[in-house]
Amino acid sequence: MAGEGNHFVGVDFGGTKILAGVFSPSFKLLKTVKLSTKAERGVEAVIERIARAVRDAVDEADLDLKQIRAVGLGAPGAVDSEGGRVIYAINVGWENVPLKKELEKRLGLPVFIENDCKASALGVYHIELKSKPRSMVGIFLGTGVGGGLILNGELHAGENFAAGEVGHMVIDADGAKAGRAARGSFESLASRTAIFHRIKMAVKDGQKTILTEMLGPDLEDMRSGDLRRALRRGDKLVEKVIAEAATHTGVAVANLICVLGPEVVVLGGGVIEALGEEMLPVIQKRAQELLLPGTSNDVRILLSQLGDHAGISGAAVLAQARSK
Amino acid sequence: MAGEGNHFVGVDFGGTKILAGVFSPSFKLLKTVKLSTKAERGVEAVIERIARAVRDAVDEADLDLKQIRAVGLGAPGAVDSEGGRVIYAINVGWENVPLKKELEKRLGLPVFIENDCKASALGVYHIELKSKPRSMVGIFLGTGVGGGLILNGELHAGENFAAGEVGHMVIDADGAKAGRAARGSFESLASRTAIFHRIKMAVKDGQKTILTEMLGPDLEDMRSGDLRRALRRGDKLVEKVIAEAATHTGVAVANLICVLGPEVVVLGGGVIEALGEEMLPVIQKRAQELLLPGTSNDVRILLSQLGDHAGISGAAVLAQARSK
Numbered sequence: 001m002a003g004e005g006n007h008f009v010g011v012d013f014g015g016t017k018i019l020a021g022v023f024s025p026s027f028k029l030l031k032t033v034k035l036s037t038k039a040e041r042g043v044e045a046v047i048e049r050i051a052r053a054v055r056d057a058v059d060e061a062d063l064d065l066k067q068i069r070a071v072g073l074g075a076p077g078a079v080d081s082e083g084g085r086v087i088y089a090i091n092v093g094w095e096n097v098p099l100k101k102e103l104e105k106r107l108g109l110p111v112f113i114e115n116d117c118k119a120s121a122l123g124v125y126h127i128e129l130k131s132k133p134r135s136m137v138g139i140f141l142g143t144g145v146g147g148g149l150i151l152n153g154e155l156h157a158g159e160n161f162a163a164g165e166v167g168h169m170v171i172d173a174d175g176a177k178a179g180r181a182a183r184g185s186f187e188s189l190a191s192r193t194a195i196f197h198r199i200k201m202a203v204k205d206g207q208k209t210i211l212t213e214m215l216g217p218d219l220e221d222m223r224s225g226d227l228r229r230a231l232r233r234g235d236k237l238v239e240k241v242i243a244e245a246a247t248h249t250g251v252a253v254a255n256l257i258c259v260l261g262p263e264v265v266v267l268g269g270g271v272i273e274a275l276g277e278e279m280l281p282v283i284q285k286r287a288q289e290l291l292l293p294g295t296s297n298d299v300r301i302l303l304s305q306l307g308d309h310a311g312i313s314g315a316a317v318l319a320q321a322r323s324k
Numbered sequence: 325m326a327g328e329g330n331h332f333v334g335v336d337f338g339g340t341k342i343l344a345g346v347f348s349p350s351f352k353l354l355k356t357v358k359l360s361t362k363a364e365r366g367v368e369a370v371i372e373r374i375a376r377a378v379r380d381a382v383d384e385a386d387l388d389l390k391q392i393r394a395v396g397l398g399a400p401g402a403v404d405s406e407g408g409r410v411i412y413a414i415n416v417g418w419e420n421v422p423l424k425k426e427l428e429k430r431l432g433l434p435v436f437i438e439n440d441c442k443a444s445a446l447g448v449y450h451i452e453l454k455s456k457p458r459s460m461v462g463i464f465l466g467t468g469v470g471g472g473l474i475l476n477g478e479l480h481a482g483e484n485f486a487a488g489e490v491g492h493m494v495i496d497a498d499g500a501k502a503g504r505a506a507r508g509s510f511e512s513l514a515s516r517t518a519i520f521h522r523i524k525m526a527v528k529d530g531q532k533t534i535l536t537e538m539l540g541p542d543l544e545d546m547r548s549g550d551l552r553r554a555l556r557r558g559d560k561l562v563e564k565v566i567a568e569a570a571t572h573t574g575v576a577v578a579n580l581i582c583v584l585g586p587e588v589v590v591l592g593g594g595v596i597e598a599l600g601e602e603m604l605p606v607i608q609k610r611a612q613e614l615l616l617p618g619t620s621n622d623v624r625i626l627l628s629q630l631g632d633h634a635g636i637s638g639a640a641v642l643a644q645a646r647s648k
Binding site for chain 2: 134135147149151156157158159160161162163164165166168169170171172173174184248251254255256257258259260261262263290291298299
């Protein structure tokens with residue numbers, strides 16, 4: 001089995017959706033296909049859906065599977081990239097799934113898998129930053145918070161492929177708990193889950209927000225974009241909650257700069273895509289306050305422009321790098 | 325100028341003392357000499373004292389400077405290892421000192437300098453762990469808190485030589501401030517300075533401790549060893565303060581494991597030398613509670629046995645590595 005083509009497919013596989021993108025040999029994105037994950041149908045069904053997303057995207061691009069060299073995929077949770085297994089992925093309920101082997105069987109193509117945030121970091125580093133910095137910290141704020149480290153030009157895997165879990169860093173040991181995240185962890189303070197939770201609690205406490213006019217009293221189906229719209233209409237509650245999340249993000253950024261000394265820190269993920277422009281000045285200010293004078297305070301802190309395409313781009317980069 | 329010999333001198337240069345050790349070609353420690361730093365006498369005088377400590381140690385070992393290949397030195401603060409400059413070192417009041425050049429002029433030998441905690445990490449990694457793990461995080465609890473990262477067998481310098489400043493990680497954004505450290509930083513919660521501060525505050529608040537019997541009501545000249553003695557006599561206040569510092573250290577250890585995925589975490593420094601056995605179980609317990617199941621929770625967390633000699637050992641390793 002070998003991919004004979006020179007195109008790549010990158011897949012971003014998450015708790016709610018599967019996004020597959022077809023890339024040209026020079027990493028131009030040709031077409032994408034999005035399917036919902038439907039994790040509740042079980043592992044087998046989801047793997048079949050991933051394979052279908054790949055086939056459909058290739059067809060959308062007027063290509064044939066034979067024109068694909070390899071498929072890369074970013075999966076949520078802990079991923080054994082070398083062994084091709086998802087060790088566990090809480091938000092789809094997977095444990096020890098040999099995803100690489102199962103997809104290769106279905107597609108007849110080489111498949112390479114990686115943690116979704118590590119894949120996104122690869123995408124940001126190689127596609128967006130053209131592999132120029134020596135080192136980069138990628139931080140992705142979405143439903144949860146994840147990250148990926150590029151050190152000396154290489155993705156840092158860590159023992160047991162466990163490096164880069166920046167969302168689990170405790171930054172406020174006395175802080176609030178949200179969802180599954182550890183008490184006071186970065187994720188429990190700045191993920192979309194945490195932000196939505198704080199807004200809902202504030203509304204229950206009787207605080208006013210335009211969001212209840214927009215979405216109804218229970219704030220059902222709230223999305224990050226709703227927060228952006230509320231912010232731009234001058235909503236004080238949303239402003240406060242987003243500023244708090246940004247301040248916490250600034251602390252996490254400073255921590256990572258102190259420990260790793262990267263050349264650049266890039267922020268991405270759904271929360272940043274929607275609210276990054278509003279959050280960046282607060283993040284930068286808080287990080288600068290905490291950094292040592294004369295050393296780390298000239299590290300660039302940027303917003304990724306890849307948005308939703310960071311994951312598929314990075315997965316395609318992975319496919320290329322591993323199939324060489 | 326070239327060192328013709330095959331022995332090495334390692335120097336640990338700190339706020340209160342200068343320790344120089346002479347090592348055989350196989351890194352057996354032959355002799356040490358300790359001088360007080362006397363930072364108040366100015367940069368020139370301190371550099372002269374460092375040179376004297378090196379000469380005296382070589383003489384103590386019945387050797388001649390000609391039998392030394394190179395000198396390595398760990399200095400406090402931010403060190404430009406390649407340029408041979410101490411960028412700044414708060415606790416001796418130095419800024420932008422060309423220490424390498426000045427010492428080479430005085431000694432007629434190649435001198436290599438590094439941040440003191442990075443040097444200690446090198447010593448622990450190469451001398452104590454025989455360079456076996458692929459990656460190691462070294463954490464040193466003393467007057468302040470510093471660290472050194474070994475990734476893929478190499479010391480990770482970071483941009484501007486600023487990596488490894490683990491003491492500046494904020495782990496409790498609502499936490500107490502101590503000394504110069506940032507609010508809620510690991511250093512402000514678990515350094516000797518922080519521990520002593522908490523004990524003194526508690527005594528002022530009227531809490532009882534054997535320490536006042538041992539040292540008088542103002543707890544003058546308190547040392548880490550006094551805390552160990554108090555602990556072993558069942559002192560409840562010291563027990564509580566040390567347990568808190570150990571709990572905070574456990575949080576920092578878990579954070580570094582999440583981000584870096586090291587094979588081993590080694591704890592050292594004066595606080596650990598005196599109190600490590602009492603602190604380790606608390607540190608390990610807290611770290612395990614915070615780590616993700618199935619991935620990082622089998623990372624080994626150890627106490628360095630090098631004690632006060634970690635710095636000079638690592639400086640000697642540096643001297644060897646750089647003079648090859």
